Structures are given as structure tokens and as C-alpha cells.
Amino acid sequence: MRIYLDHNATTPVHPEVASAMQEMLRENWGNPSSTTAEGAQARRAVDRAREQVAALVGADADEIVFTGSATEANNTALHSVARASDRTRFLSSTIEHPSVDEPLAFLGEQGSQVIQIGVDETGRLDLTSLRLQVDDRTALVAVILANNEIGVVQDIPTLAEIVHRIGAHLHVDATQALGKIPVDVATLGADTLVGSAHKFNGPKGAGFLWARKGVLLTPWIRGGPQEKRRRGGTENTSGIVGLGQAAELARVDLPVRATDSARLRDRLWEGILEGVPGVRRNGSEEHVLPNTLNVEFEGAAGELLLQVLDGEGIAVSAGAACASGSIEPSHVLSAIGRNPEQARGSLRFSTGLRNDEAQIDRVLGLLPGLVARAREVAA
Amino acid sequence: MSAGRIVVGMSGGVDSSVAAALLVEAGHEVIGVTMHLAGSDSRCCSLDDAEDARRVADRLGIRFYVANYKDRFREEVILPFADAYLAGRTPIPCVVCNRRFKFHHLMERAHALGADAVATGHYARIGTDPEHNAPRLLRGVDPAKDQSYFLFDLAPEQLRRIRFPLGGLRKQEVREKARKMGLGTAEKPESQEICFVPQGDYARVVEELRPAGLPGEGEIVDTHGAVLGRHGGIHHFTVGQRKGLGLSTSEPLYVQALDPGRNRVVVARAEELGSGGAHLSGASWTRGEPPPAGQPALVKIRYRHEAAPAKLVPGAGGFVDVHFEEPVRALAPGQAGVFYLGEEVLGGGWIDGPLS
Numbered sequence: 001m002r003i004y005l006d007h008n009a010t011t012p013v014h015p016e017v018a019s020a021m022q023e024m025l026r027e028n029w030g031n032p033s034s035t036t037a038e039g040a041q042a043r044r045a046v047d048r049a050r051e052q053v054a055a056l057v058g059a060d061a062d063e064i065v066f067t068g069s070a071t072e073a074n075n076t077a078l079h080s081v082a083r084a085s086d087r088t089r090f091l092s093s094t095i096e097h098p099s100v101d102e103p104l105a106f107l108g109e110q111g112s113q114v115i116q117i118g119v120d121e122t123g124r125l126d127l128t129s130l131r132l133q134v135d136d137r138t139a140l141v142a143v144i145l146a147n148n149e150i151g152v153v154q155d156i157p158t159l160a161e162i163v164h165r166i167g168a169h170l171h172v173d174a175t176q177a178l179g180k181i182p183v184d185v186a187t188l189g190a191d192t193l194v195g196s197a198h199k200f201n202g203p204k205g206a207g208f209l210w211a212r213k214g215v216l217l218t219p220w221i222r223g224g225p226q227e228k229r230r231r232g233g234t235e236n237t238s239g240i241v242g243l244g245q246a247a248e249l250a251r252v253d254l255p256v257r258a259t260d261s262a263r264l265r266d267r268l269w270e271g272i273l274e275g276v277p278g279v280r281r282n283g284s285e286e287h288v289l290p291n292t293l294n295v296e297f298e299g300a301a302g303e304l305l306l307q308v309l310d311g312e313g314i315a316v317s318a319g320a321a322c323a324s325g326s327i328e329p330s331h332v333l334s335a336i337g338r339n340p341e342q343a344r345g346s347l348r349f350s351t352g353l354r355n356d357e358a359q360i361d362r363v364l365g366l367l368p369g370l371v372a373r374a375r376e377v378a379a
Numbered sequence: 380m381s382a383g384r385i386v387v388g389m390s391g392g393v394d395s396s397v398a399a400a401l402l403v404e405a406g407h408e409v410i411g412v413t414m415h416l417a418g419s420d421s422r423c424c425s426l427d428d429a430e431d432a433r434r435v436a437d438r439l440g441i442r443f444y445v446a447n448y449k450d451r452f453r454e455e456v457i458l459p460f461a462d463a464y465l466a467g468r469t470p471i472p473c474v475v476c477n478r479r480f481k482f483h484h485l486m487e488r489a490h491a492l493g494a495d496a497v498a499t500g501h502y503a504r505i506g507t508d509p510e511h512n513a514p515r516l517l518r519g520v521d522p523a524k525d526q527s528y529f530l531f532d533l534a535p536e537q538l539r540r541i542r543f544p545l546g547g548l549r550k551q552e553v554r555e556k557a558r559k560m561g562l563g564t565a566e567k568p569e570s571q572e573i574c575f576v577p578q579g580d581y582a583r584v585v586e587e588l589r590p591a592g593l594p595g596e597g598e599i600v601d602t603h604g605a606v607l608g609r610h611g612g613i614h615h616f617t618v619g620q621r622k623g624l625g626l627s628t629s630e631p632l633y634v635q636a637l638d639p640g641r642n643r644v645v646v647a648r649a650e651e652l653g654s655g656g657a658h659l660s661g662a663s664w665t666r667g668e669p670p671p672a673g674q675p676a677l678v679k680i681r682y683r684h685e686a687a688p689a690k691l692v693p694g695a696g697g698f699v700d701v702h703f704e705e706p707v708r709a710l711a712p713g714q715a716g717v718f719y720l721g722e723e724v725l726g727g728g729w730i731d732g733p734l735s
Contacts, residue, residue, distance in 0.1 A: 303446065303447060304446075304488060304491050307442075307444050307488075307491075307492060308491055308492055308493075310442070310444075311410075311442065311492060311493070325413075325429060325433065325444070325445035326413075326415035326429065326445040326446070326447040326449075327445075327447050328447065340450075373490070373491050373493075374491050376487075376490065376491070377487040377488065377490060377491045
């Protein structure tokens, strides 16, 4: 039985989500745009999912646009703002996901000014620097609510105040936060926000974009009246239903999930501190997702440790895997001041739904020996 | 699991694919590792070869990883390669890569992964001398593919833990095997000789890596020092080279030597290129010890060289003097001289120059 401690990469599909999707595939395969009974039945399922997703983030169902991924949703949001605004300055942080970095870089190539605001050694955004950089030419500030690698959670409400004071747009990438911490668009003060089902026990290929009423969206994918002309293409109905079901479960179970994953994460960290010499935790211990633990094993290659653990039936993550599967030192760890050696020695553990104490204890039993072996190699 | 766990270096080519397949057939628990060394297309990394290796690994049902060695490869292999050209030598990076890099890191990885041995798709064999219970490095049986030249630098303790599953096969058999097993790499063309030099344009690689260290233009002279023309940098030349000199002379001239001190290319007639002996440094012996002085051997002075009969005189400090029975042509400093005794590779060293 494998031990999966990589829930920030993706999560297992919840059985109730799988059932709901299966029912869609088998019984409710109509086209939501059709005016027939089959179409109406499919449309009802999609509408219900929209309400479930809206409830997860405290929004109106009308404000939710279904997409193929959070990446697509980020692209749609950033390009929409760029088109709608005559301002040409775009700010983000040094620890964004590539699905924000790359669309912004593309805007940069087209003549916009793109600036990344630094973070402190725990990964929290430098608000002083943000205050200095936000000006009346600033169209948008994009910030990752919870970082995928170190789990640091940003103070979005304070950020929102700074951003809105000057009339700029606040885009929040909540992909890694949903299902782990409460996410409420009003409390956050966001203008747009994105998420993806597979990070909270839903299916892959189902993301969403929330846009506050009044935000003008330009479709990123054109070709039909779907999603009120905000996203063309026949709806991925089973994926959307899976997303909706996963959103509902995440909303209802959130307090339990957060407590459980934090308890296991803390047990893991305490055990590592006790059993493995030469370790340090990357990122904030205070403002952090309940399930995420990023640890540097001094003098060991994280990439190799990952393989050794994989061989023992334990799934974790190291750095950022690129197209070939080769692992590059993480830009996030570099942004919080770790040198390339330290970044290479770091592993991410992320707990989730099916983990338990016995699993954590098995990992803790193996780690000291495996780390020692990996350290012999790294020299 | 009975035959032991083994790490196979998989390049994404047909040879290492079949090497992995043969070990799986033999009952080993195989872990495939692709070493990501160079070949960056975008800002991240090249996809195709690693993807081919991954597909083969999936087909064989084995664990597979891509290991990132880009930075180290650049430091330990690519930059020394460029520097050698600037020093008037003709480097052969594959030998350095094999011992100091490829096998070294694969063995470390194997240790961490709890494996006993490392395998690659090289065409060479490792036998055992029953009398001494010691490993012996032997030529691959396919004379057209034999890669033992590139492996002379392996130490006995490395040879003990290396497997070359293809050593007893011919290339044709390897391809047939790959076809039969339905491996997607069966028809893949042969790779270039130096993996990080696109289209064999090594001079451009040198220029990109060491723009500040380029020698610039200099003189082309004959063996008496008479200036015959000009050249655009000695890194464009290799001893024995005829083309690209831009000289119009009545009889063909060849590069006889490169003089980095005076930034000169020395050219000579074909009959002046012969050397009766070679001085080698950094010698390595596959049996761990040098042979006695006067040891007869067949010596290859470059990969595609017909090995020439010679006598070896090992000296102190890793030097070896090689006395050829007949003069050899175009002895290029920086290339490896590799010593054979019948099928066995005795060792080799780095050519510093002709014996004076």
C-alpha cells in the first residue's frame, strides 16, 4: 500500500465525486446547450455545480465561469484585465505559479511593464515594496493566495486595500488554497479568483474562474455561446459535476480536513526534527497551509531522496519538474533566499484525505536511514 | 528480485533500451535513469529523448526517473572540452564523461537506491579472470560498434559493479531484439558522436562557451616556420586535418601541430605526419596496476583508428611512453591512446604529443 504525501501535486478523486461523474457519463450525457429534455437535464446538473462552486468561495453562481484548468482561468483573467484597462503596469510576486508568470511575461513581450514584488524569508509578500510599486498606471496585481511549494498564505485583505486604493484590479490564484483553508471572495477583497477541482479531490481538467460582477471578461477560447459567451466549447459536463461535488464536500468537510491534515503534518515535522539531523523548514510556520511541509535536508539531493522514497512506496515532491521530468531548483525557494544547493536539498510533503498516523510513522521510521544514504551520495 | 536490483542508464536510444530489456528478461529488478546532461531547447529542457526512454521503461514495466545533471555536466565535461580546444588539443569528452561523470554518478545513485550494479548500452564486455577473480574489460563483439575505446578509464572497482548487456551482440541483433520486443526506439538513428555538439560544429560550441578566451586570427606556418597563410583561431583545427586551411599549394598539406603559445597552425606534407612514438599522461589501468616496461600491445590513437602494434613503457606519475613498430599518422594531443592485448583493454592515457 503506497503512502501518498503529495496532495499539493494532485489529490485522489473522492468516491462521491467519482460516483457523481459516473452518473453524468452514463445517464446524463446531453448537451447543455440543446433545447431538448436531454439538454435541460444536463444544464440542470451544470447549474447545480455552478452553485456548489459559488458556495465554496462565497460568490454568486453567475460569477463562476467553468474552464479546463486553473491555468486557463489565470490566462483568461489576466488577458481580460489587460484588454479592458488602459493602464499598462502589471504586478505579481516572485513566488507565482507558471500559469501566472508566463501569461504576464507574454503581456510584457507585448509592451506592458511587468514587475515582480519580492517576498521575505518566510515567503510573505513585501507590502512596503508593494505600496511603493502600485501606482496609477497599475492595471493589476496578481498574487497566489497559498503557494504550492512552501504553502505560505498571503494576507490578501491587506493587499486588497492597497491595490484598490489606487483603482487597480486584484487577481487571486486560490488553486492551492481551496479545500485547505477558508476562501471567501468578499473577505479577501479579490476581483478575480481561480481554482481547480483536482487539488481538492475532484477530477483533472475542470477549473473555474470567478469574476466579480462588473469585471469585463474577454473569452480566451472563442467559438460558442457557452458560459454566457465567456468561454466557448461544449461543457465538460462530467468534469463540471465532479468539480461541483468536490467543492461541496470541501466546503462541508473543511474544518475536519484542515485539522486532520495539520495534525499529520505536524507529527511528521516533529518526527523529522527528532530523528533526522541537519534539517530546516522552508517558509512560514505561522501563515502556512495546514497540510504543507517543505523541508531542507542539508547535504542531500531532494531529487534523489524523492526516488529513494518512491522505491519505498512513498510519494513526495522535490522542486519543479520540467517537461522531461528532470527537476530544476525551485524558483520559490530561491525567492525566499535559499541558495541552489539548499533548494536542491529540499522536499515537499503534503498531507491529505487518506493519510493516517500509521503512514506518517512508517515514513518517520524510514527517513533517517534513507536520508543518510542519500547524503553519502551528494558529496 | 532474485537476480538483484540494477540501475540502467537510459539515453532514449535503441542500445540502452535493449540493455534494460535484456536485464528485465534476466530477472533483474531494473530502475531506468535518464541523465539530463545538456541539450536544452528552451529555458527548461529537451523533451524527446527522455520521453522515448520513459516510454520504453513503461513498456518494460520498470521504475524510471530523469536525473538533472545539467550544471555538473557543464562544469565537469563541457567547459573542459572548450578549454582543451583553446589549448590546441583535440579533446574526447566521452571518456571523461564515462568514468568521472556517467558511471560515477550512476553508481552513487545505485547505492542510494539500494541497487548492486549499474548497466549501460555500451558495446563492450566485462569478463572475469578466474585466477585472480578480477574483472577484465573486453572489446564488444561487433567490430563496427566496439566502444571499449571510450571506457579504458574505468577502474577495477567500477568494472566489478558495471554490466554491459550488449557486449556480446551486434548492432543488427540489438535492433532486431528491439523490434521483436516492440520497443519504440527500435528504428531510432545513431546518435552523434558528441552529444552536446549540434551537427558536429564543435568550433561554434567553443565560441559560445568561451567568447572571451578565443585565440583570434593567427599564422599558418610550415615546419620551418615559413608563413603560408592565416587562420581564424586554432580551435578550428585538429591534427591531421586537411580541409579548411585555405591554402593553395602544389601538394596537399595537413595540420601537423597546433601551437597555442604562438597561436600558430603548423602544416606539413602527408609523409611528415608520422610519429614513431607517443607520450601519454594520466594513464589508467583496468587491472589496477601498470604492466611491466616493454609490454607489447595494440594501440588505438583515436576511436576510428586501426590499432597499431607498439611497446608500452609505463613511467612514474601516470606517464606512459608508447613506441610504435611503424610510425602512426596524425597523433592528436588530447585524444586517448588505448592499449589492447587481444580482446582485452589494458588501459590507456591522454596523448600529450609525439616522443621526441
